[in-house]
Amino acid sequence: xxxxxxxxxxxxxxxxxxxxxxxxxxxxxxxxxxxxxxxxxxxxxxxxxxxxxxxxxxxxxxxxxxxxxxxxxxxxxxxxxxxxxxxxxxxxxxxxxxxxxxxxxxxxxxxxxxxxxxxxxxxxxxxxxxxxxxxxxxxxxxxxxxxxxxxxxxxxxxxxxxxxxxxxxxxxxxxxxxxxxxxxxxxxxxxxxxxxxxxxxxxxxxxxxxxxxxxxxxxxxx
Amino acid sequence: xxxxxxxxxxxxxxxxxxxxxxxxxxxxxxxxxxxxxxxxxxxxxxxxxxxxxxxxxxxxxxxxxxxxxxxxxxxxxxxxxxxxxxxxxxxxxxxxxxxxxxxxxxxxxxxxxxxxxxxxxxxxxxxxxxxxxxxxxxxxxxxxxxxxxxxxxxxxxxxxxxxxxxxxxxxxxxxxxxxxxxxxxxxxxxxxxxxxxxxxxxxxxxxxxxxxxxxxxxxxxxxxxxxxxxxxxxxxxxxxxxxxxxxxxxxxxx
Amino acid sequence: xxxxxxxxxxxxxxxxxxxxxxxxxxxxxxxxxxxxxxxxxxxxxxxxxxxxxxxxxxxxxxxxxxxxxxxxxxxxxxxxxxxxxxxxxxxxxxxxxxxxxxxxxxxxxxxxxxxxxxxxxxxxxxxxxxxxxxxxxxxxxxxxxxxxxxxxxxxxxxxxxxxxxxxxxxxxxxxxxxxxxxxxxxxxxxxxxxxxxxxxxxxxxxxxxxxxxxxxxxx
Numbered sequence: 001x002x003x004x005x006x007x008x009x010x011x012x013x014x015x016x017x018x019x020x021x022x023x024x025x026x027x028x029x030x031x032x033x034x035x036x037x038x039x040x041x042x043x044x045x046x047x048x049x050x051x052x053x054x055x056x057x058x059x060x061x062x063x064x065x066x067x068x069x070x071x072x073x074x075x076x077x078x079x080x081x082x083x084x085x086x087x088x089x090x091x092x093x094x095x096x097x098x099x100x101x102x103x104x105x106x107x108x109x110x111x112x113x114x115x116x117x118x119x120x121x122x123x124x125x126x127x128x129x130x131x132x133x134x135x136x137x138x139x140x141x142x143x144x145x146x147x148x149x150x151x152x153x154x155x156x157x158x159x160x161x162x163x164x165x166x167x168x169x170x171x172x173x174x175x176x177x178x179x180x181x182x183x184x185x186x187x188x189x190x191x192x193x194x195x196x197x198x199x200x201x202x203x204x205x206x207x208x209x210x211x212x213x214x215x216x217x218x219x220x221x222x
Numbered sequence: 223x224x225x226x227x228x229x230x231x232x233x234x235x236x237x238x239x240x241x242x243x244x245x246x247x248x249x250x251x252x253x254x255x256x257x258x259x260x261x262x263x264x265x266x267x268x269x270x271x272x273x274x275x276x277x278x279x280x281x282x283x284x285x286x287x288x289x290x291x292x293x294x295x296x297x298x299x300x301x302x303x304x305x306x307x308x309x310x311x312x313x314x315x316x317x318x319x320x321x322x323x324x325x326x327x328x329x330x331x332x333x334x335x336x337x338x339x340x341x342x343x344x345x346x347x348x349x350x351x352x353x354x355x356x357x358x359x360x361x362x363x364x365x366x367x368x369x370x371x372x373x374x375x376x377x378x379x380x381x382x383x384x385x386x387x388x389x390x391x392x393x394x395x396x397x398x399x400x401x402x403x404x405x406x407x408x409x410x411x412x413x414x415x416x417x418x419x420x421x422x423x424x425x426x427x428x429x430x431x432x433x434x435x436x437x438x439x440x441x442x443x444x445x446x447x448x449x450x451x452x453x454x455x456x457x458x459x460x461x462x463x464x465x466x467x468x469x470x471x472x473x474x475x476x
Numbered sequence: 477x478x479x480x481x482x483x484x485x486x487x488x489x490x491x492x493x494x495x496x497x498x499x500x501x502x503x504x505x506x507x508x509x510x511x512x513x514x515x516x517x518x519x520x521x522x523x524x525x526x527x528x529x530x531x532x533x534x535x536x537x538x539x540x541x542x543x544x545x546x547x548x549x550x551x552x553x554x555x556x557x558x559x560x561x562x563x564x565x566x567x568x569x570x571x572x573x574x575x576x577x578x579x580x581x582x583x584x585x586x587x588x589x590x591x592x593x594x595x596x597x598x599x600x601x602x603x604x605x606x607x608x609x610x611x612x613x614x615x616x617x618x619x620x621x622x623x624x625x626x627x628x629x630x631x632x633x634x635x636x637x638x639x640x641x642x643x644x645x646x647x648x649x650x651x652x653x654x655x656x657x658x659x660x661x662x663x664x665x666x667x668x669x670x671x672x673x674x675x676x677x678x679x680x681x682x683x684x685x686x687x688x689x690x691x692x693x694x695x
Contacts, residue, residue, distance in 0.1 A: 471684075
């Protein structure tokens, strides 16, 4: 399983290195979202700075949709999706590999977005330990849930519209928890940020486990 | 050409068990409504406090529907207990659950409005229920897209289980979030002083009534699925015969 | 020796459509079998069913000793299916694609280079992104992937399509040496002349079944 996971992760990341979709399309998209928030909310910097944690995580969530879509779009452009099934790879390994590749891309994206939030919203990213722990747990959870739902929607003609509907309600608690944790870390609230980080860790564990167990069934189409 | 293997004619109506549940449901629901309307209005909320007779029971039924959907999905996925009836129950439960979910949100919204003047109070339970509705909606959308019944059952079963894993996390996160703010919460609307226990007992009756209504609706919806499956099986024989007949038409010359 | 493929009254559904309506087919080890028939007869579905991609819902279906009705996943890494659609990654080069396929199937990476050379994919072509290659070149890369993996059962769906004359010769050569090496080959093709020269036996399909006819013997 681990060997297969490494193989798949390596393959996905190599494809990304060649095609540069994450760097050329997803990252700019994420930054545009941040700018759009600036347009939508009062350019009065106070509001944006206070809301920066939430806006950051909304941008991460929307970008994760694109990353997951891309992860499955590379598996043969048409709807058959035979490649992975025929390959003889262990489905759990495929899941871990794809989730790892998506997680890596999301992590890089978060670095970019964090810089964006500091620059555009004048946010103060204090309490780095909590912020980083939150990012780590949230990224793993988002990648795992995303790959699971990506597989559910893959091979369906309507997958572009179905995936957001399926995935966003499921990761809503990630948005909630990550934002609260970040606000605590940034000193914007007096909440205990670490319990939110723990909840994120629980989410991550649950969805990684589900993915490993259920991916075999998910890959089977008809 | 082989004849389709259906019994032909009108399908027999649902069994007596379902009718019994239906009757009980109607009685319980009617009693709840009548008793609920006869509850004395409270000082704080006037007549709206009576919604306690239906709102929590509706919420309970929505979560029950979700739980049942997840449970039968698990039964379907596990090879030893796999049977088409679990898939039928899953979709039936989900569709009925969506209705209960929506009604929960509507009654909750109505309940809060007179007291606080807003339609949505971001109450923890209400918000969780709204997410539950979104999860249901995704499940049903997923079902609609697949054509092949076997693949559809498998996808849906996995989707149900993956979604149900989220429910406790949603519950906790929303709960922690809202208790922080000590904002408006529907729990505050429940009558504090229930002198003669009348509110509580009507609410309990409401729980029973909603459970019965849920059971009855699910039984009928599942039955519709079963009838559809029978229709498809009959259609298959026909399709097989037609397919084989292609060979006779197309028989090439040497 | 046990037959490599054994189907008895096998029925397979694509959605609600019975693509295979009762197939009887036995293929012995080392045979090269040609499937022929009109479009829509079920040739592609039969090949995909042998690869374990399409579930068989009635009858018997055994491939390489695996009962496809009980478990159709294990057989996949032991067969090589060349379908209409490519299973190549457009952004990776030919060599990377073949290397991935071989390693995924647990094969020997050393077989990658010789296989590519054999199919005439060398020099600059090896590192060009596959998405930029022509259809014929992509097919050669896919064939190189099969050759490098060396499966026990080759399932080729219209393999000659899109190849130029040189490519077709390479393909025929590949099929012959695979069969000589003990592999079994089942191919579906409309190229009657060329394919029946390769095949030891011709099987006709129509309406989702194998037609009971005298097997054509190549002189």
